[in-house]
Amino acid sequence: MYDLCRTHDIPHRNTGKWIVAQDETQMEALQKVHDFATSLDIPIRFLSKEEAKRREPDVRAEAGVLESPTTGIVDSHSLMQFLQGDFEDKGGICAFKSPVTHVTPLKAGRDGWEITTTTTSSETGGEGETATITASTLINAAGLYAIPLSNMILPKERHMKPYYAKGSYFSYSVSHPKPKTLVYPAPIPGHGGLGTHLTLDMSGRVRFGPDVEWTSDPTDYRPNGSRLKAALDDIQSYLPGIDRSAIGLDYVGIRPKLGKGGSVTSGAGFQDFWIKKEEGFEGFVNLLGIESPGLTSALAIAEEVEDLLY
Template identity: 40%
Template sequence: MEDVDSLVIGAGVVGLAVARALARQGRETVVVEQALAPGTGVSARSSEVIHAGLHHPAGSLKARLCQRGRQLLYDYCAARGVAHRRCGKLIVATTPAQLPALRQLWAAGQAQGVPGLAWCEGEALRRLEPALRAEAALHSACTGIVDSHGLMQALLADAQAAGAQLALGSPVLGGQVTPQGLVLQIGGAQPMAIRARTVVNGAGLHAPALAARLQGLDPRGLPRSWRAKGHYFSLRGRAPFSRLVYPLPEPGGLGIHLTLDLAGQARFGPDVEWVDDTADLQVDPRRAAAFDTAIRRYWPDLPAGALQPAYAGIRPKISGPGEPAADFMVQGPGAHGVPGLVNLFGIESPGLTSSLALAEEVLRQLAPDRGLAA
């Protein structure tokens, strides 16, 4: 059996941020990833948006870690040369009936101290985005976009420079809580048992199921796992927008919004489809009709036939259809009683924005007397 100080399960953006933080504390750190490359799961199939923190209840982990993580992420990208742009976002009310909900969102953002918010309508809105049709919009100037793959490469490089190791093709099959630490059974080409003093379960879609396979962890504290598939379509040609455009939120997500990549290419999505199969990442071209209808509410001049299937992702939710959106669940020893174990459940959007702040939260729960480290 091999002994390590800290083991991180999952090499997505959050797992890599956690590994970086642990290694920079001087801990011997190993990251195990079931895929054959890092960052190919949930983290590779997002909108790549740096969120302002508008859409989450005051006092929630999502609100707090998104705001903290946004500033950490902008600073980190600038320091490490990760491509990003603070392009701004417009959240739109496309009918008079939606104006009260937009004003409520504006008031909530102001109450939480979200910076860079401004109400925009009429000529001022037309000057910002002439092609946009809306009664009014909430302008979020601090929203941005980032090269998520470049970010993960930088986090991995930092972690490895601090001594962390990455083991690919190494799924965690199960484990057991022992007085000497957590013993995990690792599969792959070279199966082995690893005993770790600290384990961070950042397995994304598979985190609840993995936790359920840890003997000695009370299963009554584990959340139910739900999966929401989101499809994306890209635009043939260039869009006449320089900012992201979001409708008001809808059940299960933030609506079919327009985002831009760093090259200026527009993509639309995600929608919400509740699924059981995490392997099906195909985009059904027939969904383009519903996308077309949704997009034309704020961009009526969308060219006919301009949408083409792009990609799909699956969000690791811990609340299901018709239920209020669940908060992030960072479940440490204080919640489940197992020393050295932190489970990360329901880390969907704004997980990318919050990744560095989530790493701080993990360290806090592992060793609250040692303070925060970035």
């Protein structure tokens, strides 16, 4: 990802990431993350209290800090524009605003796949033109709609229930404290998200979030202010000098989930990405539960899909 961004001038920054622990229980969770990451040869290390205080004096970490030095941020819109342009330069075609309404495997995919889309009429808001194409392979990378699409294809006993984790982000309108590193609270086993963490945008502005609110509606992007106090308490545990009055609702995102288990490999209930060539079908790869960091994992996921298919 860093090589791609450097080569094609996609705005990005290697910020690093801290996961902070305030007590012994949280420190045990950090140790599990450390051990798992180390087993995969991912660069990760514990910081001494002296180094942590010197580098980020405003961050509170009573028990310890685990650092991921290779974590960074990227301008997601620029990245997506590049990927679309690169795809089209290589002969790909994008059909936006064309929801898939039906998928038919021909001889279990051995003769290909019929994919039917129905566009939305700009005049009436209702259904517009219907079109069907035939493809030799089908990669279901439909994000929030990936599980419903998969359920169109697989037999009923292999259907899955989609879960949607709605998360509100919070803006910060004053200039201090302003860490230069992403800061995450220690993971809570079984929690659906990564805690209300401190993130940065490309201009250096601080945001907090997302929190977790389960919803059954993948189109529900209304911010929810009822969780603001809980988020403030969460943030103040690792950034005690914040001005609580300067934090307000910003925007909402929704993550596709495979269940209500944890997002971090620190305990029971962890749920990983589902990247699978589905048994009994030719040329069909399912990508389910691809939540954050699905975008920054996109190139690695693509390599995995290519290996599965070819």
